[in-house]
Amino acid sequence: MLDLAAPTAADPARGTRSRRAGRHATRRAHAAREEPAVRPRLAVLIPAHDEEDRIAAAIEGLWKQARRPDLIVVVADNCTDGTADIAAAHGAQVFHTQGNTHKKAGALNQAIAWILPHMDDRDLLLVQDADTVLDPCFTETAEGTFNRRVGAVGGVFYGEDGGGLLGLLQRMEFHRYAWELERTGGKAQVLTGTGTMFQARVLREVRAARRSGLIGGGTGYYSLASLTEDDEMTKAVKTLGYRTMSPAGCAVTTEVMPTLPKLWHQRLRWQRGALENLRDYGWTKVTARYFVQQFLMGFGALSFLVYLTFMVTSITFYGWPGLSPFWTSIGLIFVLEKTVSVRRAGPVAVLVAVLMIPEMLYDLFQHAIYFTSLWGLLRRTEEKWVAT
Structure with a gap:
């Protein structure tokens, strides 16, 4: 550890030695910084x-x-x-x-x-x-x-x-x-x-x-x-x-x-585990965003189910309602986002994204997993680990 105390005027030689030692210490410090650090194992x-x-x-x-x-x-x-x-x-x-x-x-x-x-x-x-x-x-x-x-x-x-x-x-x-x-x-x-x-x-x-x-x-x-x-x-x-x-x-x-059975067990374990972790940690500065994400996920899933129910009921009783310019534009933006986000997965992925129906069914599958996990959490049933 360096002694940085200023030298006294009564001992000029000491001051010279201290300044020289200080310069040497400074050079050693610069050299130490320039040496490559030992790489962690x-x-x-x-x-x-x-x-x-x-x-x-x-x-x-x-x-x-x-x-x-x-x-x-x-x-x-x-x-x-x-x-x-x-x-x-x-x-x-x-x-x-x-x-x-x-x-x-x-x-x-x-x-x-x-x-x-x-x-x-x-x-x-x-x-x-x-x-x-x-x-x-x-x-x-x-x-x-x-x-x-x-x-x-x-x-x-x-x-x-x-x-x-x-x-x-x-x-x-x-x-x-x-x-x-x-x-x-x-x-x-x-x-x-x-x-x-x-x-x-x-x-x-x-x-x-x-x-x-x-x-x-x-x-x-x-x-x-x-x-x-x-x-x-x-x-x-x-x-x-x-x-x-x-x-x-x-x-x-x-x-x-x-x-599908393997995917069901895998995602059910992921989703149930995520919900249980939030329950165990409670609301904290760290978990707040995760709680919001889970809420939005549930809200989105519920909204999607309500929309599908409304459309099926409306078409069944009143026939095809026609195309609304506003909702059509919203749908096109949604399809564009879905397509752009998978462009690196290849042309087949882009085609499936444009078709929409396969991914809508996949989303319904994910939503079923979410609600099954939430219901199991509320009932406090034990979710057993299943090898996938």
């Missing part, structure tokens, strides 16, 4: 339960990153297939969970508790789903996004090919979400489980906050009480005062649900 955790068909692609995607991880760990959770052997063959270390009954959150809590003591506060930990492949620029972009205010960086997810019309509708939905993220400067509403990078110190703060009672969810890192641990983690990180980001360079490709 990057570790990756991939929770996996019987993922032998996909784990190799996930690991290879990580090795192809512009910023290669220092360590890849596959968290083999109650696996009964060849996931662990395939992971080891592709250069990953395998961590086997012990007695875990809490699905993904429990597996991650065990793995994080094992690896975090070996990491410095500024080191980075990436959590990635086993059915996901990251864009080659993901880790480099995410690392460059961190600053003192950003506590976690999540991916921008896109759907993989396949799945017929249902798969296409999901890809269109994901493209719209990516478009909205881009328009808002990459501010993440949810830290997606497909791929999210944390600073080690933030995870330590999350656990400390849970143990102190500032936030709920148990005493670990991820909440064991939530159906959607990623949504809950987003609120936990924000509650601690950090920002969450999803920059465009952090693209990930994940699976789409091939059938």
